[in-house]
Structure formats: C-alpha cells, structure tokens
Amino acid sequence: MPAPKAIATVILLSLLAAAVPAKAQTPLPTEGIQIGLSTDNVSITAGFSGADLTIFGSLENPDPLVARQGRYDVIVVLEGPPRTVVVRRKDRVLGVWVNLDSATFENVPMSYSVATTRPLQDITEPNSYKQLSLGASNLYMQPADVGDSPATIEEFTAALRERKSATGLFSENVGGVQFLSQNLFRATVRLAPNVPVGTHKARAFLFKSGLFIKESSAQLEIRKSGFEQSIFRVAHDYSFLYGVFAISLAMITGWLGRLIFRKD
Amino acid sequence: MGIYLPIAEISVNVFVLLAMGAAVGFLSGMFGVGGGFLITPLLIFYNIPPAIAVATGANQVIASSFSGVLSHMKRGTLDFKLGGVLLAGGIVGSTGGIYVFAFLRRLGQLDLFISLLYVVLLGTVGGLMLVESVNALRATRSGAAPVLKKSGQHNWIHRLPLKMRFRASKLFVSVIPVLGLGAGIGFLSSIMGVGGGFIMVPALIYLLKVPTNVVIGTSLFQIIFTSAYTTLVHATTNQTVDVVLAFLLMAGGVAGAQYGAKAGQRLRGEQLRALLALLVLAVAIRLAIDLFVTPPNLYSLSGVGLN
Numbered sequence: 001m002p003a004p005k006a007i008a009t010v011i012l013l014s015l016l017a018a019a020v021p022a023k024a025q026t027p028l029p030t031e032g033i034q035i036g037l038s039t040d041n042v043s044i045t046a047g048f049s050g051a052d053l054t055i056f057g058s059l060e061n062p063d064p065l066v067a068r069q070g071r072y073d074v075i076v077v078l079e080g081p082p083r084t085v086v087v088r089r090k091d092r093v094l095g096v097w098v099n100l101d102s103a104t105f106e107n108v109p110m111s112y113s114v115a116t117t118r119p120l121q122d123i124t125e126p127n128s129y130k131q132l133s134l135g136a137s138n139l140y141m142q143p144a145d146v147g148d149s150p151a152t153i154e155e156f157t158a159a160l161r162e163r164k165s166a167t168g169l170f171s172e173n174v175g176g177v178q179f180l181s182q183n184l185f186r187a188t189v190r191l192a193p194n195v196p197v198g199t200h201k202a203r204a205f206l207f208k209s210g211l212f213i214k215e216s217s218a219q220l221e222i223r224k225s226g227f228e229q230s231i232f233r234v235a236h237d238y239s240f241l242y243g244v245f246a247i248s249l250a251m252i253t254g255w256l257g258r259l260i261f262r263k264d
Numbered sequence: 265m266g267i268y269l270p271i272a273e274i275s276v277n278v279f280v281l282l283a284m285g286a287a288v289g290f291l292s293g294m295f296g297v298g299g300g301f302l303i304t305p306l307l308i309f310y311n312i313p314p315a316i317a318v319a320t321g322a323n324q325v326i327a328s329s330f331s332g333v334l335s336h337m338k339r340g341t342l343d344f345k346l347g348g349v350l351l352a353g354g355i356v357g358s359t360g361g362i363y364v365f366a367f368l369r370r371l372g373q374l375d376l377f378i379s380l381l382y383v384v385l386l387g388t389v390g391g392l393m394l395v396e397s398v399n400a401l402r403a404t405r406s407g408a409a410p411v412l413k414k415s416g417q418h419n420w421i422h423r424l425p426l427k428m429r430f431r432a433s434k435l436f437v438s439v440i441p442v443l444g445l446g447a448g449i450g451f452l453s454s455i456m457g458v459g460g461g462f463i464m465v466p467a468l469i470y471l472l473k474v475p476t477n478v479v480i481g482t483s484l485f486q487i488i489f490t491s492a493y494t495t496l497v498h499a500t501t502n503q504t505v506d507v508v509l510a511f512l513l514m515a516g517g518v519a520g521a522q523y524g525a526k527a528g529q530r531l532r533g534e535q536l537r538a539l540l541a542l543l544v545l546a547v548a549i550r551l552a553i554d555l556f557v558t559p560p561n562l563y564s565l566s567g568v569g570l571n
Contacts, residue, residue: 088372090562096555099372099564159563166561194273228270228508235271235503243499246323246507247492250514254330257518 032060033074033206033216035187041221042191048224050168050193053078057204057216059183066208067182073116073123073207074177075134076187078220080111080169081198084144087156087163103156104144110196111169112136113189115176124210132212134205136161136170168192197222271506272316278512280310285324285516292328292517293524294531295540297465300325300458300491303513305382305547312509314375318365319498319505320513321457325491327514328521329459329484336481343432343478347485349439350464353446354453354490361454362497369502372566376555381456383552389462390544397537404534433474433482441472446486454494459487462544 035057042053055076059067066072085108088099116123120135129138141157164170169192177187187204203217224232235242265278284306292299300321307317336342368374424438445467449460464483468474474482499505528536 086372086566088564088566090559090564096376097557097559098376102372156563160565163561163563163565228268231270231507235499235505235507239500239503240496242507243496243505246495246499246505246510247326249507249511250323250326250492250495251330251488253511253514254327254518255334257327257514257522258331258334261519261522 029061031062031072031206031208031213033204033214034058034060035076035202035204035216035218037202037218037220040219041223043223043225044191044195045224045226048193048195050195051191052188053191053220055187055189055202055204055218057185057187059185059206062183063208064182067179071209072179073118073210074185074187075117075120075123075205075207076115076177076189077134077203077205078111078113078189078191079109079201079203080196081109081200082107083110084108085160087160089156089159101152101156103148103152105141105157105160106144107142108160109139110198111192111200112139112164113171113173113191115173115187115189117175117177117179117185119174120172123207124212128212132205136165136172167194169194169196191222195222197224267508267512269312269506269509271320271504272312272509274311276310276312276509281509281512282516284310285513286520287516288513289328289517289520290524290527291520291540291543293521293526294528295524295536297459297461297540299328299517299521300453300460301382301386301456301462301544302547304378304457305551307509308378309550314378315365315369315502316504316506316509318378318455318457319495319502320510322453322459322491322494322498323505323507323510324513324517325453325457325459326488326495327510328517329461329487329491331518331521332484333481333488336484339481341477342481342485343430343474344485346430346433346435346442346474346478347482349428349442350446350449350482350486351489353443353448354450354486355493356443357447357450357452358454358490358494358497359450360447361451362494362501364451365455365498366501372564378456379551379555381452383548383555385452385456385463386544386548387552389466390541390548393537394541394545397534397541400534401538433478435472435474437472445471446490449486450490450494453487453490454497457494459484459491461487 035055037055057074057076059072062072084104084106086102086104088102090097091100093100114135120129126138129135133140141160143153161170171190171192173188173190176189177185179185198221200220200222201217202220203215205215206213266275267278268275284303288299288302288306291302303324304317304321307321308314312320333342365374368377424440426439427436428439429436445464449464452458452460452463461483464487465479468479468483469476495505
C-alpha cells in the first residue's frame with residue numbers, strides 16, 4: 001500500500017515548502033537603507049573654501065537588537081564626476097627633472113569623500129571593500145592601457161590616490177556618520193575647496209555585523225555661481241568671442257593707461 | 265584682498281598682481297621692452313599654471329605694446345610696411361607655435377619645454393647684453409669713443425633675393441630674413457607668452473640694420489598683432505586666457521610703464537642695458553635652478569581634455 005504514504009510525503013513536503021519562507025519572514029523583513037538630499041543642486045561661489053555637506057538617511061526595518069548593540073554600520077560616499085586621468089612621474093635626465101613614465105586611468109572620480117560610522121578597518125574586511133570598490137584606498141582604478149605591467153599600474157595607482165588625498169579631493173571622515181535614532185542617521189562629507197563641478201553621486205552602504213547588506217544612491221549637482229563662473233562658461237562656450245573681448249580689453253586698457261598716466 | 269581667477273581656478277592676492285604688473289610695467293617702460301618675458305616667469309613663480317601664464321602673458325603684452333605704439337605713431341617712428349611683413353611671418357610662426365604648444369601639453373612636456381626655452385633664451389640674450397654693456401661702460405670710463413658698426417656695412421643677409429624697399433626705415437632688403445624673423449618671434453610668442461621685443465629689437469638693429477629710432481615702434485607694432493593673434497588662438501584652442509588675471513596685470517602695467525619711461529630717460533644707455541641684462545640673467549638662473557632641484561612631488565596628475 002504505497003499510495004497513502006506517497007500522499008503523506010507530498011503533504012509534508014508542501015507543508016515544509018510553505019513553512020520555509022514563513023519562517024524567514026517571521027523575525028523581520030530584510031533591512032534597507034535610504035538617503036535623502038535636501039536639494040539636488042549646490043551652488044558654490046568663487047570664494048568657496050570648502051564646506052561640509054550633510055546627508056540624512058534612514059535604515060528600513062532595522063533589527064532593534066542589532067541596532068542596540070551598534071552592529072549596523074553605514075558608509076556614505078560622495079563621488080565626483082568620472083574623468084580620464086594621466087599620472088606622470090618625473091625622473092632625472094642629465095640632472096633635469098623630466099616627466100618620463102606615465103599611466104592613464106579611466107573613469108576616475110574627480111573627488112571622493114567618505115564618511116563612516118567607525119574606522120573602515122573595523123566595519124568589514126579588506127576583501128569586501130575591494131569587491132565593493134569602496135573607500136579611497138580600495139577604489140578600483142581602471143588602467144586605460146592593459147599592457148602595462150602590474151607593478152607599474154600598482155605604483156601609479158598609489159601615486160594617483162596619494163595626489164588626490166594630498167589635494168583634499170579624496171578624503172575620509174571617520175565618525176562622520178552618526179545615528180540620531182535607531183533608524184535615522186546623519187552623514188557629514190567634506191567638500192574640498194577645489195571640488196569639481198558636475199554631477200556627483202551620493203552613495204550609502206549598509207553593513208550588519210561586518211556583512212554588506214544594501215546600497216542606495218542619490219544624485220547631486222554641484223555648480224559654481226557668480227561672476228567668475230560666468231567668465232569660465234563664456235571662455236569655454238564662446239571661446240572666439242572671449243578671445244576678441246580679451247584683446248579689446250587689452251587695447252582699451254593700453255589706450256586709457258596712456259591717457260591717464262602719460263608722462264611725455 | 266583675495267580674488268578668484270576664473271580660468272586659473274585659484275585664489276590670488278589682487279595687490280600682489282597689481283604690484284607685479286606695475287613693477288614689470290616700470291621696467292618695460294624704462295627699457296623699452298614689452299615685459300612679457302618677465303611676466304610669464306613671475307606668474308609661474310606665483311603658482312599660476314604655466315599654460316595659463318603663457319596665454320595670459322600674451323594678452324597682457326597687447327596692452328603695453330598698444331600703449332607704446334600710440335606714442336610712436338604720434339612721433340612718426342613706425343615703419344608700417346616693415347611691420348606688416350614681419351607680421352605676415354609672425355602669423356605663420358604663431359600658428360605653428362600653438363600646435364607645438366598643444367602637442368607638448370598632451371605629452372606632458374609643456375612645462376619643461378617652456379622653462380628650457382626661457383633659460384636658454386634669457387640666458388643667451390642676458391649674457392650677450394651684459395658683455396656688450398660692460399664693454400661699453402669700460403670704454404666710456406677709459407675715455408675711448410664707442411665703436412659703432414658702420415650702417416653701410418653689408419652682411420650675408422643683404423645678398424639674399426626678393427628684395428623689397430622699406431622707405432621709413434631707409435632699407436632695401438630681401439623679404440626672406442624679415443619673414444623668417446617674424447615667424448621666429450611668432451613661434452616664441454605662442455609658446456612663451458612673450459611679445460619677443462627682447463629678440464626683435466637687437467635682430468632688427470644688428471641683422472637688418474634698421475635705424476634705431478624706428479626699431480622700437482615697428483617692433484611694438486608687430487608685437488600687438490602677433491600677441492593678439494596668439495591670445496585669440498590660445499583662447500579658442502586651449503581656453504587658457506584668464507581675463508581677470510590679464511586685466512590686473514595690465515592695469516598695474518600701463519601705470520608703471522609711463523613712470524618707467526620717465527625714469528629711463530635719466531639713466532645712460534649702457535647703464536640701462538647692463539641693468540636689464542642682470543635682470544634677465546637673474547630670471548634665467550632662477551628658472552634654471554627649478555629645473556635641477558628635486559621637486560616636492562615626483563608624480564603629477566592631469567586630466568585628459570582638461571586643464
């Protein structure tokens with residue numbers, strides 16, 4: 001009488017199948033993260049000497065126990081527009097310092113500011129940073145010429161990171177992300193005085209006990225405003241007229257200067 | 265008082281730039297040179313990127329040259345025909361220079377090339393001028409009459425074909441060296457941001473035997489156009505002309521030039537030349553030192569298609 005047994009097994013299996021997702025859902029749905037920007041564009045004036053940008057965000061469905069133990073970590077990144085960058089190294093030729101070797105990297109973010117809840121090494125292990133291409137020192141730099149030797153690429157990648165950090169374009173703000181409540185956090189990222197204009201991308205990464213859970217992103221337009229920026233735009237968009245203007249300005253100044261200060 | 269330069273994209277002090285312009289203007293008025301060869305290195309010492317220093321230097325030169333040409337036109341010490349032929353060569357040289365400039369910039373060798381050109385040219389011209397003026401000073405002290413080259417003396421240049429008559433300069437000479445000189449100056453103008461007066465003036469006097477009184481006016485006349493052309497081409501191809509920077513330099517420069525011209529009248533010719541020679545050599549030495557001193561950063565970044 002094999003038939004009833006078979007039916008029983010099928011019923012048991014279907015019960016189990018129904019039970020598995022139900023069991024997973026019972027504690028809490030999966031966590032998520034959201035960030036919000038109060039504005040989608042920031043105008044900086046000519047005298048801009050750097051500023052802090054505050055980004056608010058929230059965790060969705062946090063586990064109260066994990067939150068109480070402080071095992072949620074958030075990393076917020078503000079990435080500048082990508083560009084192709086040439087890194088050059090000077091070497092001595094007959095005593096003179098000359099740019100000799102170079103390496104080209106594609107899609108390098110012009111700026112990269114990080115804010116974290118804790119020091120990066122305490123949040124998760126180096127490998128997951130590499131996989132996520134997260135953090136100024138883990139960001140993947142894509143060489144344009146794959147023929148370069150790995151040692152060369154490594155050397156120039158390090159130099160690129162070092163130069164970007166030295167000019168303040170790559171920065172890290174440990175403790176820049178603070179939880180205001182169990183699910184609300186505030187991130188403070190630094191805008192360098194020389195922050196590039198263009199479309200920036202704000203990204204937030206959520207970690208739970210050292211494991212990457214989720215990412216969310218938002219866009220931010222950084223513009224320069226004011227008189228100097230108009231000049232810059234005209235110089236690039238109407239370069240011929242700008243040149244004619246520069247020449248006329250010089251001639252008028254020369255003529256006026258002679259009228260005002262003439263000594264002969 | 266700080267001001268942000270829109271093209272150079274750095275903040276600078278207004279008074280430093282005005283003073284820089286005035287000091288160079290004073291010297292240029294005193295010595296009768298455009299001053300571009302001093303402005304561009306000074307801007308580089310002041311951390312303005314060399315590409316912008318060169319293009320803006322060319323723009324600034326227009327103002328001082330234009331101011332100078334106005335007074336020479338009034339005195340009639342300007343050979344328009346000679347200036348025109350020099351100019352034709354200048355446009356060709358300048359165009360070539362712009363291409364070389366953009367090419368070197370892509371290679372990452374522009375800064376080095378500008379510095380090397382400055383060191384070589386300023387070193388040579390300064391050295392020659394110093395020797396010449398010290399000899400002249402010694403000669404006057406020992407009481408001997410200065411030896412002048414006879415104006416009727418002819419050299420190989422006067423045996424070239426395609427002769428042309430330049431009435432105001434009382435000259436009958438082949439157009440080949442005139443065009444060549446113009447082209448050479450045009451080339452330097454676009455790469456070094458100079459008017460080229462410091463080469464043009466001795467070349468016109470010693471090579472072409474142009475009478476000294478029309479030399480400065482004619483040289484300034486051609487420099488206006490060469491540097492205007494250079495400014496325009498730099499503005500359209502490289503977007504490296506900073507009008508705010510140029511204006512500050514010009515404003516200081518035109519004021520300084522008029523006072524410099526007056527001060528120059530009180531000094532004797534050979535003393536003036538010796539002083540100018542020392543100044544030129546000092547700039548050359550300073551630039552040369554920078555080539556050999558280990559730079560603080562061996563690595564540099566540059567964007568592609570960007571400054």
